[in-house]
Amino acid sequence: MSTHRxxxxxxxxxxxxxxxETAGPDQLAKLLAAAAAPAERGELAGEEAAVAAFRxxxxxxxxxxxxxxxxxxxxxxxxxxKVAAAALSATAVGGVALAAGTGHLxxxxxxxxxxxRPTATHDTGKAPTAGDKHPxxxxxxxxxxxxxxxxxxxxxxVGLCRAYQAGAGDNPGKALDNPAFTHLITVAGGxxxxxxYCADRLETRAGKAPASxxxxxxxxxxxxxxxxxxxxxxxxxxxx
Amino acid sequence: xxxxxxxxxxxxxxxxxxxxxxxxxVVAAQRGDEGAFRVIYxxxxxxxxxxxxxxxxxxxxxxxxxxxxxxxxxxxxxRGDSDGFRGWxxxxxxxxxxxxxxxxxxxSGLSVPIxxxxxxxxxxxxxxxxxxxxxxxxxxxxxxxLPRDQAEAVLLRVVMGLDAQTxxxxxGKRAGAVRTAAYRGLRKLAKLLERSGTARPDxxxxxxxxxxxxxxxxx
Numbered sequence: 501m502s503t504h505r506x507x508x509x510x511x512x513x514x515x516x517x518x519x520x521e522t523a524g525p526d527q528l529a530k531l532l533a534a535a536a537a538p539a540e541r542g543e544l545a546g547e548e549a550a551v552a553a554f555r556x557x558x559x560x561x562x563x564x565x566x567x568x569x570x571x572x573x574x575x576x577x578x579x580x581x582k583v584a585a586a587a588l589s590a591t592a593v594g595g596v597a598l599a600a601g602t603g604h605l606x607x608x609x610x611x612x613x614x615x616x617r618p619t620a621t622h623d624t625g626k627a628p629t630a631g632d633k634h635p636x637x638x639x640x641x642x643x644x645x646x647x648x649x650x651x652x653x654x655x656x657x658v659g660l661c662r663a664y665q666a667g668a669g670d671n672p673g674k675a676l677d678n679p680a681f682t683h684l685i686t687v688a689g690g691x692x693x694x695x696x697y698c699a700d701r702l703e704t705r706a707g708k709a710p711a712s713x714x715x716x717x718x719x720x721x722x723x724x725x726x727x728x729x730x731x732x733x734x735x736x737x738x739x740x
Numbered sequence: 741x742x743x744x745x746x747x748x749x750x751x752x753x754x755x756x757x758x759x760x761x762x763x764x765x766v767v768a769a770q771r772g773d774e775g776a777f778r779v780i781y782x783x784x785x786x787x788x789x790x791x792x793x794x795x796x797x798x799x800x801x802x803x804x805x806x807x808x809x810x811x812x813x814x815x816x817x818x819r820g821d822s823d824g825f826r827g828w829x830x831x832x833x834x835x836x837x838x839x840x841x842x843x844x845x846x847x848s849g850l851s852v853p854i855x856x857x858x859x860x861x862x863x864x865x866x867x868x869x870x871x872x873x874x875x876x877x878x879x880x881x882x883x884x885x886l887p888r889d890q891a892e893a894v895l896l897r898v899v900m901g902l903d904a905q906t907x908x909x910x911x912g913k914r915a916g917a918v919r920t921a922a923y924r925g926l927r928k929l930a931k932l933l934e935r936s937g938t939a940r941p942d943x944x945x946x947x948x949x950x951x952x953x954x955x956x957x958x959x
Binding site for chain 2: 508509511514515517518519520521522524525527528529531532533534535536537538539540542543544545546547549550551553554555556557558
């Protein structure tokens with residue numbers, strides 16, 4: 501393997517070179533230095549285009565709340581009605597909502613989301629606060645419960661509503677055939693009233709149980725580089 | 741081609757300056773500070789572009805602009821320090837590059853253009869700062885002749901300024917694997933340099949970019 505001229509580059513030497521220290525064969529050091537040389541003007545030619553994109557990204561904060569609910573709905577769509585019903589019967593407190601909130605959804609659905617998920621939301625400042633206040637790990641009901649004072653199983657109604665909305669996109673009428681929703685239909689006053697009832701119900705809870713914690717606390721991904729979703733992020737389309 | 745910073749009286753000869761810390765600029769840009777975003781671009785783009793140059797050849801500018809669109813759009817969701825940001829940007833760029841390569845392969849059936857880099861005609865020998873660009877291009881062209889995992893490991897460390905851990909996250913590998921790939925890459929580069937070591941008229945001495953047409957596939 502070695503020629504008459506070779507300096508066998510050991511790991512130590514190699515590591516020094518990779519850190520930018522002079523080491524090893526001169527030619528190799530020079531090559532690396534050239535590769536890492538300061539920028540030439542031509543390399544910054546795309547600056548204005550990038551800045552334009554930056555401006556545009558900051559001009560559309562109004563989209564963000566809509567994006568959040570879209571993401572919530574998208575996440576919950578993956579939760580089948582069966583699972584939702586099972587979760588609801590298991591916990592009396594709107595299991596689906598809390599399941600989403602605690603990140604117990606399977607990884608691909610964005611459960612404990614890493615700190616960088618370009619498909620996730622941009623509402624950086626808001627989400628962590630809401631998430632922190634929410635007792636996401638505990639099975640107790642949300643402290644700031646907006647449940648109506650009159651009905652006792654109201655948290656489960658919220659969960660039912662979420663499950664309904666998750667399934668209703670495809671076929672609302674059929675979704676309500678599921679016996680799990682009997683109680684919801686009763687409370688809403690009829691199958692045809694469920695949609696409006698749920699919209700109203702969930703409206704009052706919006707922002708208190710975010711379905712995703714895009715940024716939470718950067719516990720496991722301090723450097724921000726995604727570990728397990730190397731392909732998911734960059735290929736998203738705008739408005740996803 | 742050693743940069744000025746190598747002459748710092750720190751006792752250690754440096755081949756290039758330490759990566760600039762952009763963490764404050766990132767935070768400011770996330771709050772809408774356009775000037776901070778420009779700083780980020782100017783600091784990160786050169787390395788990004790060179791990394792992409794080896795991955796996608798002459799389409800590097802196009803892929804880089806796609807990457808910056810996404811970086812700008814998703815900036816708000818980033819959390820981390822300066823190294824983390826470089827890693828994040830590199831990951832975005834890499835995925836854009838891989839998407840691009842897939843599209844290109846489907847369209848024309850071309851093989852990965854990394855090998856094309858080595859045959860890319862270098863700029864004509866012009867004096868002055870053109871030599872800097874030439875040297876940088878020549879260096880990248882030689883790196884492009886490495887197996888891709890070695891090339892990426894070397895580039896992410898040297899050109900993007902990432903440590904082995906962060907580079908591993910970009911590549912989806914453990915730090916140890918990235919270190920090994922980078923070390924192998926350096927050894928291979930050294931071998932390529934030795935083998936083609938005839939000096940060119942301008943004294944660059946690398947004999948790359950097609951002067952030596954052998955494709956060395958062994959490690």
